[in-house]
Amino acid sequence: MELWDIYDRNKKKTGRTMKRNDWCLKDGEYHLSVLGVVKRTDGKYLITKRKMNKHWAPGWWEVPGGAVKAGEASEDAVKREVLEETGIDVSGAEGGYVFSYHRENPGEGDNYFVDIYCFCLDFEEADVHPQEEETDGFMLAELEDIRKFAEEGIFLHYDSIKQVFTA
Secondary structure: OOOEEEEOOOOOOEEEEEEOOOOOOOOOEEEEEEEEEEEEOOEEEEEEOOOOOOOOOOOOOEEEEEEEOOOOOHHHHHHHHHHHHOOOOOOEEEEEEEEEEEEEEOOOOOOEEEEEEEEEOOHHHHHHOOOOOOOOEEEEEOOOHHHHHOOOOOOOHHHHHHHHHHO
């Protein structure tokens, strides 16, 4: 059973945990997620397409990410998620933490912080091994491709993370 730490409004651990996706958080309580933007040295971004059988946002494009497990550091979580979802190891890559944002969903039990990371490294398309259970493939996208998907409303989290995408 996967557990997540519960955080307070100041993004400090409360010492309590919750079960994965057990939306039990009270107002003022949060869980922590991460997103890892992976940029190649030629300026293209690695994005993945969500499986069509996903409950939320099926077929949408996104950057790798997920929940931080209980006891796990945010940076370790983003490196784990990028590796699991794309096969790319960003451990030695340039970059790192960029910023955080949070969402409150009163009465839904799903309040969260999201730590955004950006990594830049050189890799080949053949190095990418998307997680088959999670994705319907990947794309090495130009900034214009990402903006187009966002305009079509099919790029997850774009409005919250667009500042990390630079020309």
